[in-house]
Amino acid sequence: MDFNFIPLAFGQLLEPQTIGYALAALGLTVHFGFTGLLNFGQAGFMAVGGYFFAITTVKFGWPLWAALLACIVGAVIFALILGIPTLRLRADYLSIVTIAAAEIIRYTVKTPDISPLTGGSDGINGSSDGFYALDPLPDISYGFGVLRYTNDGLWIRIVGWLVVILAALLVRQLMRSPWGRIVKGIREDEDAVRSLGKNVTWYKMQSLILGGIMGAIATVIVIIPTSLQPDNYGTQTTFFLYTIILLGGATTVLGPIVGSIIFWVVLQLTDGILTLLVTNHLLPITSIQQGPIRFILVGIALMLLVIFRPQGIFGNKREAHFSA
Amino acid sequence: MAKALHHRSPLVRVILGLLALAFTASLLTALGSASARAESPADLAARVQTATTPSAAPSGSASAESIGIWVRKLSDKSNVAGVKITITGPGGFSQVVTTDAKGLQTIGLPAAGTYKVLVDVSSIPAGDGKPLGLNPRQVQVDTDNQGVPAYFLLSTTAGGGSGGGTTPTPGSTGSSTSGSSSSSGGTSFADVVFPRVATGLIFGLLIALASIGVSLIYGTTGLNNFAHGELVTFGSLTGYVMAGILHVPGPIAIVSAFVLGGVFGWVQDLGLWKPLRRRGVALIPLMIVSIGLSLALRYIFQFIFGPDLLVTPSDSSSFLTLGPVHLRSTDVSSPIICIVVLLAVAYVLLRTRIGKATRAVADNRSLAAASGINVERVIRIVWIGGGALAGLSGALIGYYQPVSWQTGASILLLIFASVTLGGLGTAFGALVGSVVIGLLVDLSTIFIPSNMKLVAALLVMIVILLFRPQGILGRRDRIG
Known part of the structure; x- marks a missing residue:
């Protein structure tokens, strides 16, 4: 029996996917946890960021800084388009519109007519050159055992975690500032904040933009070592993010980060155990049937978390506004 | 309570x-x-629908897109073998295939696009009639679409189109023959709407x-x-x-x-x-x-x-x-x-x-x-x-x-x-x-x-x- 999956599962700690999801989940925490915006389209922000970055780098040949700027501008525009019609309405309207908008992005980029630009269903490869050109690490193999990284692989992992830490510090400071108190006030009682003369819709918009930018940059971290695939930004991505923030605690800064680590390590472990059981014929299922199991587990975990521990691991039950 | x-x-x-x-x-x-054991028409149709291996890929390369053709008789739903079908498409793509014993054929395509599928009426076995519906037929194939259906039903009683070998059947009467009206590719606006x-x-x-x-x-x-x-x-x-x-x-x-x-x-x-x-x-x-x-x-x-x-x-x-x-x-x-x-x-x-x-x-x-x-x-x-x-x-x-x-x-x-x-x-x-x-x-x-x-x-x-x-x-x- 091959038990390599155990170190590989813990290697998820350093995978760009984990780092990216941590950052995107942090953005979603700003929306959902701190401001109370029911954004079901974080995958849309991720896709917009990814496509703005990949198209400007690969198709237009822009330098790294310009592509990153484009990625941020894309997220801001997307937030404005989503926010203007919905932020003055009740929470469920935002949820429907954001989930629809995320799907619009996914369908649109897959359209054959614009595939010279977006790569259609195949996505876009090779947006990494500008980033790897900055790599100062010597070109040797790093790591130990089954966890080995090239210098470029280690470089993206280091930068990725640095970005997440910076973003977490930023969110932490923001939430302790007057701005943070206002958005948390909006979460608790919108009318009370409005009665103090604050422009609630504008504060919600700022929150939507901030979290959206984090989602957009998250994709950049994910796609640099891999590639941009439109179907990775379907609705299930948003649902994964919700599971992550509810796991860690939706109203904390550390929650989404630890949540992402736990989420991917556990998912990888279960996948490994299932593969082991299936290949050794210890489970009466086929390897095709193995694929959906992780999604079933995530779905059930999401339900159980919301019902029994809405504040997550780190959360404060009093602050978990949605625990009723 | x-x-x-x-x-x-x-x-x-x-x-x-x-x-x-x-x-x-x-x-x-x-x-x-x-369901795995039951062999039903649905299974057959499902296989046509999801056929992934083109049996006649052009220029030997495995292509992602394909059209699945199925020719049957309207009267008893029996499959018709040996019917010649011509597929033409963008980039000068042109291929002639013949339906197999089950009336099926899958054609691998070089790229996504709109393809024209024409049943060669003269190759239809005598007494099986003519294809119903549009012939030739436009088939829209999007990227990664496999086995896009182009199914033909043959009938002897299809009114109207029994004249010449290439006369269109009722579905397209008045559109492609007269070329009268305005819009895309010889199909009238009503036919589209x-x-x-x-x-x-x-x-x-x-x-x-x-x-x-x-x-x-x-x-x-x-x-x-x-x-x-x-x-x-x-x-x-x-x-x-x-x-x-x-x-x-x-x-x-x-x-x-x-x-x-x-x-x-x-x-x-x-x-x-x-x-x-x-x-x-x-x-x-x-x-x-x-x-x-x-x-x-x-x-x-x-x-x-x-x-x-x-x-x-x-x-x-x-x-x-x-x-x-x-x-x-x-x-x-x-x-x-x-x-x-x-x-x-x-x-x-x-x-x-x-x-x-x-x-x-x-x-x-x-x-x-x-x-x-x-x-x-x-x-x-x-x-x-x-x-x-x-x-x-x-x-x-x-x-x-x-x-x-x-x-x-x-x-x-x-x-x-x-x-x-x-x-x-x-x-x-x-x-x-x-x-x-x-x-x-x-x-x-x-x-x-x-x-x-x-x-x-x-x-x-x-x-x-x-x-x-x-x-x-x-x-x-x-x-x-």
């Missing part, structure tokens, strides 16, 4: 609910595995059945049920299992999808939503629970039925021809069933006690409770009704297009768009919204690529929210 329910803790009830879910799932697994109006109306009525459930559940409980698509999928798969695997007649399959859908809705309410309401869980967490449920159910369906498209067996011949519109018998019966059921729902809502109670609860829950209406009972009935309507919708969708584990999930956003368009929480708004969305989705393909048709519907929803957030029939004070 309330006291009796307090005896069991919410935890126990949730676990019971999940157990019930697991039981249903295992029951379906047993049925699903039976009317079939889409017909399919759009049918599709709109199908999603209306599901939308009413969403709207009523929203109205009575405030929950935006993101797992409603899975109720539709449940109906589709029930219909498929009944008609495709157990070979019961179509009407019985449809009725059983309706009944089992109602049972599924009832089980969901009893095992999950009711305990959560008792716990006093707020609406936003409820919505997230529905998302978790949707994800879990969707992949349970995939676990059982696999990732492929499933075809519910039905008569795919032309039943009714109205000018350029060809309708199969199911295309005629489905909308009739929809209309009858929708009228029945309207009658129940407007004329019966329970219907009035439902509308009262949707209007103002506390006031309804205060005036002696049993709100829990109304909600239970709404869940049963919503589930049954969604199940019916799913089963009928199975006769409209091939279904899969994500049929419901893929139309969920259209359902939401319809409900929002009509006005959240209003049953009749949902109906109006659905028909509008159904038409919009199909008519939009005249102007935009067909895989963008959902985008049109979703964009309209966003625009509606900008200018009239309460929807067509909604009330201003609901949107707060």
